[in-house]
Amino acid sequence: MQALILAGGKGTRLRPLTVYTPKPIVPVVNRPFLLYQIETLRNAGVTDITLSLSYQPDKIEHLLGNGSEFGVNLRYITEPSPMGTGGAYKFASDSLRETTVVFNGDILANLDLSRVIEFHEANKADATLTLVPVEDVSRYGVSEVDKTGRIVRFVEKPQGDELADLKVNTINAGIYILEPSILDMIAKDANRSFEYDVFPDILKRELPFYGYVMKDEYWLDIGTPANYLRAHHDFLAGKITGFEIETDAVSDIATKAEIDKRSVVGDDCTIKSGARILNSVIGPGVYIDEKATIENSVIWSHTRVSTAAEIRGAIIGRSCHIGRNATVGEGTVLGDKTTLTDYTKA
Ligand code: GDD
Ligand code: MG
Numbered sequence: 001m002q003a004l005i006l007a008g009g010k011g012t013r014l015r016p017l018t019v020y021t022p023k024p025i026v027p028v029v030n031r032p033f034l035l036y037q038i039e040t041l042r043n044a045g046v047t048d049i050t051l052s053l054s055y056q057p058d059k060i061e062h063l064l065g066n067g068s069e070f071g072v073n074l075r076y077i078t079e080p081s082p083m084g085t086g087g088a089y090k091f092a093s094d095s096l097r098e099t100t101v102v103f104n105g106d107i108l109a110n111l112d113l114s115r116v117i118e119f120h121e122a123n124k125a126d127a128t129l130t131l132v133p134v135e136d137v138s139r140y141g142v143s144e145v146d147k148t149g150r151i152v153r154f155v156e157k158p159q160g161d162e163l164a165d166l167k168v169n170t171i172n173a174g175i176y177i178l179e180p181s182i183l184d185m186i187a188k189d190a191n192r193s194f195e196y197d198v199f200p201d202i203l204k205r206e207l208p209f210y211g212y213v214m215k216d217e218y219w220l221d222i223g224t225p226a227n228y229l230r231a232h233h234d235f236l237a238g239k240i241t242g243f244e245i246e247t248d249a250v251s252d253i254a255t256k257a258e259i260d261k262r263s264v265v266g267d268d269c270t271i272k273s274g275a276r277i278l279n280s281v282i283g284p285g286v287y288i289d290e291k292a293t294i295e296n297s298v299i300w301s302h303t304r305v306s307t308a309a310e311i312r313g314a315i316i317g318r319s320c321h322i323g324r325n326a327t328v329g330e331g332t333v334l335g336d337k338t339t340l341t342d343y344t345k346a
Contacts, residue, residue, distance in 0.1 A: 001117065002098050003046045005037060006085055007105035008054030008078075013224045016335030017317060022056040023223065024105040025063055027300060029235050029245055029281055030266045032063055033222065036243055037103050038070050043242075044113035047072040050095050051105075052088040054079045086192035093183050102194075104174030106223040108231055109214070110242040111175065116212045120177040123149065125210040127182055127202055130175040132214040138163055140221075141172035141195045145211040154203060156195035170211070173219055181207075225333045229315055232281050232298050236262040249284070257288075266301065283318070297328075306342070 011023030018026065025032040034051075041049060049072050053060055057078040067074030077092045089102060099120075101113065111130065120128040129151065131143050137158065144153040144166075158166055172195070185201055186192050202209045218240045222228050234240050251269040259265060259277045266284035271277070274291040283301035288294065291308045300318040305311065309322045313330035316322070320334055323342035328334070332346050340346060 001046050001048075001101065002096055003041050003049045003101040003103065004089060004092055004096060005034065005049065005051050005103045005105050006088055007034065007051050007060065008082055008088055009105070009223075010055045010082075011106075011223065014222075014228060016333060017225070017228070017315065020318070020336050022060055024051075025060055026222075026228065027283060028108070028222065028228075028231055029264055030283055031244075031246070033108075034060070034064065034105065035070060036108060037105070038067070038072055038074075039243055040109070040111060040113055041101065041103075042071050044101075044117065046101055046113070048075075049073065050075045050077055050092050052077050052079070052092050054082045054088075082191075084191045084197075085194040086186050086198040087190060089178075089194070090183060090186040090188060090190075090192065096183065097180065099180075100178050102176040102178060104221075106221055107174040107219070108222050108240070109173065109175065109217055109219045110240055111214060111217050111219075113175075116175065116177060119149075119212045120210065123210045124208060125177070126179045126207040127199075128177040128210045128212055129154075129199075130173040130214060131170040131211045132173040132217075132219045133169045134171050135169070137166065137169055137171050141199075142166050142168065143170055143172055143211055144168045145170070145213065149210050149212070151199075151203065151209045151211045154195075154199040156193075170213055173214060174221070225315055225331075229296075229298060229313070233279065233296065236264070236279055236281070289324075292322075300336070 007024035011018035024034045061076050083091050141156040146152050222231050249267040253271045254273040256273040257271045257275045262279045263277045265282045268284050269286045271288045272290040275288045276293045278295040280294045280297045282299050285302040287304045289307040292305045293310045296313045297311045299316045303320040305322045306324040309326045311328040314328045314332040316334045317336040319337050321339040323340050326340045326344040328346045
C-alpha cells in the first residue's frame with residue numbers, strides 16, 4: 001500500500017496566511033499540518049508516501065526532507081502547472097504501482113485508516129471514498145451510498161436545484177483508496193479533476209465504487225481561516241485525540257503571567273509579567289510584553305506583542321509587530337510581518 005498526498009493547491013482561501021507558507025505546512029498547534037496526515041498514514045502501516053506539489057514546493061521539501069525523521073519515506077513530485085486533483089494522481093503514476101491511499105492535503109481527521117482499507121478489501125472495490133456527515137453540504141462533494149455501501153451518486157459543490165434535490169448529508173471527506181485500474185481511466189498530461197471527471201466516470205462505468213461513512217471520528221477541512229482557527233480550539237478543548245501534541249516547550253515565563261491550562265506555548269518565548277494567555281496557541285520565539293492579553297487566538301513564530309495589547313479570536317502571522325495598547329478583534333487574520341502602530345484597532 002502506498003499513499004499520495006495532494007498538496008498542490010494555492011490555498012487561496014487561507015490568504016494571507018498562505019502567501020509565504022503553503023497550506024500543507026501551515027502550523028497547526030505548532031506542527032506543520034502535513035505531519036498529522038503522515039501520522040495517520042504511519043499508524044495504518046503506510047510509510048511509502050508521495051507528496052504531489054505545485055505551489056511553493058521547495059518550502060515543503062525543505063521542511064519535511066526524506067521523511068526519516070517522521071518514520072516514513074517521502075517522495076516529491078512537482079507538476080509544471082497545476083493539473084487538477086485527478087491529473088496530479090495520473091502525473092504521479094510512475095511511482096504508484098499498488099493500491100494507493102489518496103489524501104486531500106488539508107483534511108484533519110482522527111481516522112483509523114486501517115478500517116477503511118479493510119472495508120475496501122472486503123468489498124473488492126476499485127475505489128473507496130471516505131464520507132462524513134456535515135450540516136452544510138454545498139461547499140463539498142456530496143455522495144450518496146446504497147444499503148450495501150455502494151456509491152450511487154456524486155455531485156461536487158451542488159448549487160440551486162441540484163442542491164435542493166439531494167436528500168443526503170454525507171460528503172466526500174477527501175480520503176480515497178484507489179486501485180491502479182483507476183489510473184488507467186485517466187488521460188495522461190491533461191487537467192483532470194477527481195470530483196468533476198474521475199468519480200462521475202467510475203459511476204458511469206459501474207465499477208465497484210464504495211463509500212466508508214465516518215461516524216464518531218473528528219473531521220475538518222482546515223482550508224479557511226475560520227476552520228483553521230476552529231481546528232486549534234478543538235485541539236485545545238481535547239476534541240481531537242490520537243495525535244502527538246508538544247506541550248513541554250521551554251520558555252521564559254514571568255511568575256506573574258497567566259497562562260490557562262488549555263493554551264500551548266512554543267519554545268523560546270518570552271512572556272512578561274501580567275500578560276494573560278487564554279485558550280490560545282503561541283508559536284516559538286514569540287515575545288509577549290507586560291499586561292498584554294491573548295485570548296482564543298493563534299500566533300505564529302517570532303511575533304512581538306507589545307505592552308497592554310489585546311488580541312481576541314484572531315490569527316497573527318509570523319514576525320508581526322503588534323504595538324502597545326493595540327486591539328485586534330474577532331476574525332482578524334494578519335499576514336506575516338504585519339506591523340500595527342500603537343493604539344491601532346484592527
Ligand atoms: N497536486 C495538486 N494539483 N494538488 C491539487 C490541485 C492540483 O492541481 N488542485 C487541488 N489540489 C489539492 C489541494 O492542495 C488540496 O489539498 C486538495 O487537492 C483539495 O483541493 P481543495 O481546493 O482544498 O478542494 P475543496 O476543499 O474545495 O474540495 C475538496 O475537498 C472537499 C473536502 O474538504 C473536494 O475533494 C470535495 O469533494 C471534498 O468534499
Ligand atoms: Mg479543501
